[in-house]
Amino acid sequence: KILLQYKVLRLHHKMNTNKPFTVLVEGNIGSGKTTFLEHFRQIEDITLLTEPVEEWRNLQGWNLLDLMYKDPAKWGMTFQSYVALTMLDMHRRSTPTPIKLMERSLYSARYCFVEHMHRSGILHPAQFAVLDEWFKFIHNQIQLDVDLIVYLKTTPSVVYERIKKRARSEEQCVPLSYIEELHKLHEDWLVTRQHAECPAPVLVLDADLDLSQITEEYKKSEHQILRKAV
Numbered sequence: 591k592i593l594l595q596y597k598v599l600r601l602h603h604k605m606n607t608n609k610p611f612t613v614l615v616e617g618n619i620g621s622g623k624t625t626f627l628e629h630f631r632q633i634e635d636i637t638l639l640t641e642p643v644e645e646w647r648n649l650q651g652w653n654l655l656d657l658m659y660k661d662p663a664k665w666g667m668t669f670q671s672y673v674a675l676t677m678l679d680m681h682r683r684s685t686p687t688p689i690k691l692m693e694r695s696l697y698s699a700r701y702c703f704v705e706h707m708h709r710s711g712i713l714h715p716a717q718f719a720v721l722d723e724w725f726k727f728i729h730n731q732i733q734l735d736v737d738l739i740v741y742l743k744t745t746p747s748v749v750y751e752r753i754k755k756r757a758r759s760e761e762q763c764v765p766l767s768y769i770e771e772l773h774k775l776h777e778d779w780l781v782t783r784q785h786a787e788c789p790a791p792v793l794v795l796d797a798d799l800d801l802s803q804i805t806e807e808y809k810k811s812e813h814q815i816l817r818k819a820v
């Protein structure tokens with residue numbers, strides 16, 4: 591049934607030179623964004639843009655992610671400015687398919703990660719001001735075209751355990767308090783809508799579920815993504 595819906599969608603896309611239906615996949619570190627994207631690989635011709643972590647780990651030989659975790663006060667500004675560039679590139683990339691799924695966005699970089707660095711004093715207020723002006727300029731001048739946000743909602747202690755298990759070298763010293771703070775910022779942005787504007791409707795999925803149950807949860811979004819795109 592999903593494939594049939596998708597074929598209708600492709601036909602629709604061919605007949606109209608419409609922009610792709612763009613979905614941002616958001617959620618805390620370790621919430622399963624990559625697994626979610628992989629779930630959609632089975633659907634023919636869908637464009638998946640995974641987060642450019644490898645670019646952050648190797649910019650002309652430099653591991654910016656590692657530098658940022660080891661000395662955030664020194665490298666936070668540099669790291670966030672490069673994250674913004676790579677995210678803007680993903681937002682702007684054209685796709686041959688009618689649906690585009692993106693892992694994270696300029697929005698979560700600004701409203702969650704930069705916001706955290708600002709509030710905790712990691713960024714000097716002047717550094718924050720520069721990043722904020724860049725974000726506002728891009729937001730106001732460049733059409734980012736977001737149609738739906740899928741929020742993989744988790745409990746901080748659950749993702750904290752996952753992060754420890756996957757043992758990505760740069761994340762070894764990430765404390766639970768950081769995960770809790772990021773959780774709160776995602777909630778403020780996507781659920782309670784306190785501090786930041788939200789560029790599209792939000793579909794909330796329970797991403798605490800383990801791998802054996804998560805497929806059913808992901809399927810809820812299949813329907814929404816394909817139907818809404820038509």
Ligand code: DGT
Pocket residue numbers: 617618619620621622623624625641643655658669670673694698699700703704761
């Ligand atoms: P997943 O599939 O949900 O487990 O996704 P992750 O955890 O691989 O991907 P993500 O985006 O939550 O985080 C990748 C790493 O990069 C993680 O250590 C947090 C960091 N990160 C991502 N975006 C930013 C950012 O804008 N600023 C900062 N400081 N760190 C970021």
